[in-house]
Amino acid sequence: MQHAYNVYEDRCPTRMVLDRLADKWAVLILDRLQDGPVRFNHIRRDIKGISQKVLSQTLRRLERDGLVSRSIFPTVPVTVEYALTPLGSTLTDTISALSHWAEKNMDAVLAAQHAYDQTRDAG
Amino acid sequence: MQHAYNVYEDRCPTRMVLDRLADKWAVLILDRLQDGPVRFNHIRRDIKGISQKVLSQTLRRLERDGLVSRSIFPTVPVTVEYALTPLGSTLTDTISALSHWAEKNMDAVLAAQHAYDQTRDAG
DNA sequence: CGGGATCCATATCGATACTG
DNA sequence: CAGTATCGATATGGATCCCG
Numbered sequence: 001m002q003h004a005y006n007v008y009e010d011r012c013p014t015r016m017v018l019d020r021l022a023d024k025w026a027v028l029i030l031d032r033l034q035d036g037p038v039r040f041n042h043i044r045r046d047i048k049g050i051s052q053k054v055l056s057q058t059l060r061r062l063e064r065d066g067l068v069s070r071s072i073f074p075t076v077p078v079t080v081e082y083a084l085t086p087l088g089s090t091l092t093d094t095i096s097a098l099s100h101w102a103e104k105n106m107d108a109v110l111a112a113q114h115a116y117d118q119t120r121d122a123g
Numbered sequence: 124m125q126h127a128y129n130v131y132e133d134r135c136p137t138r139m140v141l142d143r144l145a146d147k148w149a150v151l152i153l154d155r156l157q158d159g160p161v162r163f164n165h166i167r168r169d170i171k172g173i174s175q176k177v178l179s180q181t182l183r184r185l186e187r188d189g190l191v192s193r194s195i196f197p198t199v200p201v202t203v204e205y206a207l208t209p210l211g212s213t214l215t216d217t218i219s220a221l222s223h224w225a226e227k228n229m230d231a232v233l234a235a236q237h238a239y240d241q242t243r244d245a246g
Numbered sequence: 247c248g249g250g251a252t253c254c255a256t257a258t259c260g261a262t263a264c265t266g
Numbered sequence: 267c268a269g270t271a272t273c274g275a276t277a278t279g280g281a282t283c284c285c286g
Contacts, residue, residue, distance in 0.1 A: 163267075167268095175268085176270090179268085179269060179270080198267090200267040200268075201267060202267075203267080203269085
């Protein structure tokens with residue numbers, strides 16, 4: 001039989017998974033990892049505005065969810081690399097589609113917002 | 124020239140757009156609207172666990188962003204239908220890919236979480 | 247370098263009450 | 267039916283300090 005859950009059900013595992021994916025920082029991080037392993041502070045620098053705490057938390061969650069792997073190299077100081085797991089790789093198309101959509105349609109959204117605000121001001 | 128912004132820049136329009144899309148409720152609502160116009164309380168019933176306040180707020184944002192249209196029919200009591208705009212329709216493939224991924228890979232994620240928690244308990 | 251721990255401001259959400 | 271307004275709990279995020 002099929003799953004007893006679907007994404008429309010409350011407090012089901014599927015919803016929990018979606019809850020993780022539908023997170024701005026998670027999307028940005030997964031997107032950033034597409035080209036290969038990246039180190040902690042490298043991600044931190046690339047994704048402007050993310051705090052170290054949030055980056056750390058999000059990476060930990062993605063690791064727990066099996067989407068991202070964490071490799072420690074015993075250099076001095078220590079080197080830590082994050083990379084997509086095979087499972088995480090199956091998400092990249094969707095994730096990058098999302099951020100690319102945002103870039104492509106930014107202008108249309110901005111215009112819509114402006115129009116919406118105009119009608120509100122006038123009304 | 125291309126846009127001066129990309130999704131990795133802080134406080135840029137692209138990031139704002141992604142911030143809207145990377146929202147669990149927005150994803151669920153857009154997903155629900157794929158099959159045609161739906162009324163407010165219909166969405167509310169279908170998406171288990173969403174409060175009327177959050178549904179209202181999210182719909183308003185999606186409308187402002189030009190992704191969802193709102194049609195009022197002067198029946199008694201009033202009927203309001205929400206539907207995807209043409210712009211919103213360009214998102215449906217990506218959005219449904221996201222929720223479908225969640226449903227398909229739920230088990231793998233759950234297993235990964237379990238394994239992660241095990242190693243943590245043991246260590 | 248790669249974080250964990252803590253403190254504090256703010257944002258978010260659920261519940262409730264009220265309206266055209 | 268389809269909301270808005272308000273209040274209180276809670277979750278989230280930023281800033282800071284510290285450590286191996």
